[in-house]
Amino acid sequence: MxxxxxxxxxxxxxxxxxxxxxxxxxxxxxxxxxxxxxxxxxxxxxxxxxxxxxxxxxxxxxxxxxxxxxxxxxxxxxxxxxxxxxxxxxxxxxxxxxxxxxxxxxxxxTSDEHEWFHQSRSSRANPRRDWYHWLDARTDGEGDRPVPPNNWRSVFGGSAWEWEASTQQYYLHCFSRKQPDLNWRNxxxxxxxxxxxxxxxxxxxxxxxxxxxxxxxxxxxxxxxxxxxxxxxxxxxxxxxxxxxxxxxxxxxxxxxxxxxxxxxxxxxxxxxxxxxxxxxxxxxxxxxxxxxxxxxxxxxxxxxxxxxxxxxxxxxxxxxxxxxxxxxxxxxxxxxxxxxxxxxxxxxxxxxxxxxxxxxxxxxxxxxxxxxxxxxxxxxxxxDYRDIQTVNRYQELVASGVSPEKALAEVRVTSRDNxxxxxxxxxxxxxxxxxxxxxxxxxxxxxxxxxxxxxxxxxxxxxAYARLLALRKQVKSLVYGDFTPIKESGQVLAYRRGEWGSHPAVCVILNWGSSAQPWPCPIPSADGILYANHGGIAYSHLRPWEAVIFTAARL
Incomplete structure (x- = not known):
């Protein structure tokens, strides 16, 4: 190995x-x-x-x-x-x-208001036509109504293709219709x-x-x-x-x-x-x-x-x-x-x-x-109150499908990017x-x-708390470069060791990722080996809810 x-x-x-x-x-x-x-x-x-x-x-x-x-x-x-x-x-x-x-x-x-796209959409003969993805329409079998070239869905909802009547082709937009995709093949x-x-x-x-x-x-x-x-x-x-x-x-x-x-x-x-x-x-x-x-x-x-x-x-x-x-x-x-x-x-x-x-x-x-x-x-x-296009589009889709405005709003609140x-x-x-x-x-x-x-x-x-942790990361380079070794990797309590790096000591990190007290997963460190404790100190009988402790591995 x-x-x-x-x-x-x-x-x-x-x-x-x-x-x-x-x-x-x-x-x-x-x-x-x-x-x-x-x-x-x-x-x-x-x-x-x-x-x-x-x-x-x-x-x-x-x-x-x-x-x-x-x-x-x-x-x-x-x-x-x-x-x-x-x-x-x-x-x-x-x-x-x-x-x-x-x-x-x-x-x-780009935006559809970028000069590149203005030129691309102006004519099939424009030198920048091929800077974006343009395809002919399908037909629906019931006349001449254009149908998107394929069944791709935009990330923001609806077809990923927008019809351009002036040149009689569709352009691709994986996101908003105002965000035409560039053609990297060019x-x-x-x-x-x-x-x-x-x-x-x-x-x-x-x-x-x-x-x-x-x-x-x-x-x-x-x-x-x-x-x-x-x-x-x-x-x-x-x-x-x-x-x-x-x-x-x-x-x-x-x-x-x-x-x-x-x-x-x-x-x-x-x-x-x-x-x-x-x-x-x-x-x-x-x-x-x-x-x-x-x-x-x-x-x-x-x-x-x-x-x-x-x-x-x-x-x-x-x-x-x-x-x-x-x-x-x-x-x-x-x-x-x-x-x-x-x-x-x-x-x-x-x-x-x-x-x-x-x-x-x-x-x-x-x-x-x-x-x-x-x-x-x-x-x-x-x-x-919302400004996120994805949130607003999803809300409108839900309401159009018969969901009540109240339920539609409750659903989009959870995942809105405006959070x-x-x-x-x-x-x-x-x-x-x-x-x-x-x-x-x-x-x-x-x-x-x-x-x-x-x-x-x-x-x-x-x-x-963030400032102390950021300062510790700068001081103890083993938190950056030291090997990562799990000590306990299942359940609510997570623990891992960061190996020594150069003159920087190995350290252990203990995280009680939950709202109930838990037993220590390893020997309890001595007070002089603790580098950070988010509760101010440690309780020797147990880990408190959401407790995080960093200590030198030599002080186990």
Whole structure:
């Protein structure tokens, strides 16, 4: 059996990134929308927290059909966020504080208001026609009414094809009809996108989060999705033919060689349908494709044990061959404390346990804004309060199918992406310190008591729990690079050992992932060996609900 070599250090392995959803972070000019100067104004807060870099969701020119993931100009800043000068000031502020910056880039699709698409849709003879996916209609057998070329369903509902009457063809949109998919088979498209990445690297980006990057290759011939027996839905999920299709790896290697090779840039992919069985194909050190990928089943795990099993499987598949990431939530998911913790009975304990898990694994952690404050899901009272296109479309589908508006609203509340997008509460003022104006999405009333100013002033707050753990990760490098060995991997209590690395000691992590007391799974550590305890100290008789303890392994 080959013994994996010790991990080689890299800045992006040690970094902890903090995702900023700009629209909801901080508004500097009172228009109700967070902006770049607002982010710059909070850099000292983020430095005090102890993160190492920011991931900014899209800040580019966009009509905002999908809150910026529909880009109309890759090289221009959206006017609601500021100017290129504002971006340069943010970049300088980050560098002055020793913080990195990775930018979100959307290379699978553009806005239908992008100049490329204006040209593409103008004529079948236009040189940019082939920059997008265009197909002829089927006929329905009852005349000349056009029918979509296949049965693919858009992620946001309905057909993934939109009819363009002026040129009598359909174009593909895996998401909104205002987000036409780019045709990566065209080398001119690829070269143009690589130039976009290179330009932003020149402007100060240290890397990129690549949106739905494993969807850029579509199945040859656009075949119908096979219909399960008894299924009568007009359109079916396109994952089988829209994700991980050849020649995806050739595209990613070409992008790596054109943009990332020879530059100290980080690449992390939003990669659906990637896990322990195939992540090496995308992120293996020898592959020259991506540095890392996101694993979205971490956002859906039903228990701490499921988190542990998923991570253990990933680690065993990649140890010494690739580097992992770990997240508990982002702008597309529920708030992690609501999903995995107990904010009603054990807000501080469960939030700090989740932070302990996130920050003690051999992986690059990504925090989502507000996790350090213990923010939770918020149920808006009417559908008109929601801004997320996916939520609104789903609500309309349910009501159209006969579901009552009340039941439809109750259903979409649970999974709405607006759960994580409500504005950050910075202080106790009427606008919560987010904006002097009317916020683009209502401020969640139940978030106000947990505002940042109060938590920064309170040494016992969730903010300071995160800050202590972030500082510990910097001090004890074995929490980054040490081998990961399970001690107890079933039931409510999870325990693992991080092996020594250089002069840094081996440590053990104990997590009681639940709201009942449990016995210790190992010999109880001595007090002088404890590096972190989220209850302040330990109870020698048992583990308390949601208790998290880190201690040196030599002090067992």
């Amino acid at each position: 080959t013994v994996p070599q010790p991990e080689s250090p890299a800045w992006w392995k040690e970094a902890v990134f903090y995702q900023v959803y700009p629209r909801s972070f901080a508004d500097s000019n009172g228009d109700g929308i967070g902006d770049l100067p607002g982010i710059t104004g909070k850099l000292d807060y983020l430095k005090r927290l102890g993160v190492d870099g920011l991931w900014l969701s899209p800040i580019y020119a966009s009509p905002n059909d999908d809150n910026g993931y529909d880009i109309s100009d890759y090289l221009a800043i959206g006017p609601e966020y500021g100017t290129l000068k504002d971006f340069q000031e943010l970049s300088l502020g980050l560098k002055e504080r020793g913080l990195r910056l990775i930018l979100d880039q959307v290379l699978n699709h 080398p001119d498209v690829r070269r143009a996108l690589y130039e976009v990445l290179t330009t932003w690297a020149t402007r100060g980006a240290d890397g990129f989060r690549l949106d739905v990057i494993n969807m850029i290759a579509k199945a040859e011939g656009y075949p119908d999705v096979p219909r399960p027996a008894g299924n009568t839905e007009p359109f079916l999920n396109l994952d089988e033919y829209g994700v991980n299709q050849p020649p995806i790896h050739e595209y990613l290697r070409e992008m790596h060689d054109a943009v990332f090779a020879g530059r100290d840039l980080y690449s992390v992919g939003e990669t659906w349908w990637v896990g322990a069985h195939n992540t090496i194909d995308f992120t293996g050190y020898h592959r020259r494709e991506l540095n890392a990928a996101f694993y979205f089943y971490f956002h859906e795990c039903a228990s701490g044990q499921a988190h542990f099993e998923n991570f253990s499987n990933l680690y065993e598949a990649t140890r010494g061959k690739s580097w992992l990431t770990v997240t508990l939530g982002n702008h597309d998911s529920r708030r992690s404390l609501s999903r995995f913790g107990d904010p009603v009975n054990y807000r501080h304990a469960s939030a700090s346990l989740l932070a302990t898990w996130l920050l003690t694994l051999p992986a690059t952690p990504f925090l989502f804004q507000g996790e350090e404050l213990g923010l939770t899901d918020h149920a808006y009272s009417t559908i008109t 994580g997008r409500s504005p950050i509460p910075w202080d106790a003022t009427p606008g919560a310190g987010f904006s002097r104006g009317v916020p683009w999405l209502p401020i969640a009333g139940d978030h106000r008591p947990f505002h940042a100013a109060g938590q920064v002033d309170d040494p016992g707050s969730i903010f300071h």
